[in-house]
Amino acid sequence: MHPEDRENTAGGLTRRRFLQAGVAGLTGLALSSVSGWLKQAAAQLPPGSYNPQLQLSFPVEPGASLRILRWSQFVSTDQPEYERMAQQFTRRTGVPVRLEYEAWPDVQPKAAAAANVGAGPDIVLGFFDEPHLWPDKLVPVTDLAEYLGRKYGGWFPVAPQYGYSNQVGQWIGVPIGAPGSCLNYRMSWVKEAGFDPDPASFPKTTDEFLRLCRALKTRGHPTGFALGKAVGDANSWCHWLLWTFGAHAVAPDSKTITLNAPETVNALEYGRQLFETMIPGVAGWLDPNNNRAFLAGEVALTNNGISIYFAAKNDFPEIAGDMNHAVYPQGSAGRPTELHLFSQAYVFKYTKYPNAAKEFLRFTMEDPQYPRWINAMLGYVSHPLRAFTNLAVWRSDPKAVPFRDAVARMLPHSYQGTPGPKSARALSEFVIVDMVADALTGRRSVREAILAAESRLKRIYEA
Known part of the structure; x- marks a missing residue:
């Protein structure tokens, strides 16, 4: 049979x-x-x-x-x-x-x-x-x-x-299932920056991670994280940034907006430092952009699914041999706080x-x-x-x-609330991504970016 x-x-x-x-x-x-x-x-x-x-x-x-x-x-x-x-x-x-x-x-x-x-x-x-x-x-x-x-x-x-x-x-x-999002990086450049490129030794904390990104940028190897309307890449890393510092947009009651908090300020201030290590143009990046930049050797590190590695194995074997993947580092939350597509x-x-x-x-x-x-x-x-x-x-x-364990590790984007019509609308309108992009690029101050996002969320959740 x-x-x-x-x-x-x-x-x-x-x-x-x-x-x-x-x-x-x-x-x-x-x-x-x-x-x-x-x-x-x-x-x-x-x-x-x-x-x-x-x-x-x-x-x-x-x-x-x-x-x-x-x-x-x-x-x-x-x-x-x-x-x-x-x-x-x-x-x-x-x-x-x-x-x-x-x-x-x-x-x-x-x-x-x-x-x-x-x-x-x-x-x-x-x-x-x-x-x-x-x-x-x-x-x-x-x-x-x-x-x-x-x-x-x-x-x-x-x-x-x-x-x-x-x-x-x-x-x-x-x-x-979910196209998982992990950190994609060039091993030789990470080693050049003074860090162990083995995934088991990759930076586990946000402080270590920032030091790595700064060292890469100093050596002419910038990072790159999407800040445009990228359904996968921008949502994944922007929500991780918020959550890993203990911030969240909504309370467990799925009603109370909790974005205006010191933890959110900490997340965005950290994000501003990380932004300084990025290649110009990320504010307009959609999902394909970081794939292209990584394969072109323009960035040393980005967040993405395994699609970059897949393409490299087929068309850029030298890059495939020199790249690897690691899970996101952890901030003050002290545990995995990942969002996947x-x-x-x-x-x-x-x-x-x-x-x-x-x-x-x-x-x-x-x-x-x-x-x-x-x-x-x-x-x-x-x-x-x-x-x-x-x-x-x-x-x-x-x-x-x-x-492998991306779905096992992930939180819903509605965290700490429950997925539903309102969280779906907030995600479809890129409220969190816009807040992060506004703060990191300087379009708004950190305080202004938080207040603008809070106002949008209240209109959605209180409707």
């Missing part, structure tokens, strides 16, 4: 039988039919937390077809592998799949237009808490999300924070084929389809399900390892 047919084999659990049986009667099932890497992953999980024979399927509607909108690729193997999955799905179900790709900043506007007019793609692969902008217009996916969590060792904590809607009391998104899929209620849509998402998130996609991308997307922690890519290349 072909391994791609495993989920339809013995046990033959239908959706109804799965929901009736639950997990209790399914623990301890044999791992004989599962691939070697997943056996190894299962060994790292609590007993019974991985259930390889647990099955769920959704009866596809007659004559179904699907139109899917998703973000465009940043590594060249992403779209071909995803399209291969879609073709497999079509061969197995008879459901034609039409894939449409948009640049990252353009996915949400396209989805918003579809939500407003009630027509467009059946499925959207978007970012962060987009689904919370229109939760009442989405097909609940609780059955699918709970099934995947039960089968694959559970979701990392951030996944239900993004996927579940308190407003409707259901999961409204299926977490896909969390992606999840959602299904609009106007679709004529909700079961086909959920069956497609189930198929693409299962073994072996999902692992093949992640491995093909060199780990560009970090997994949201615990059972995928031991994928081949995380074991085959040490330079990929810092990205």
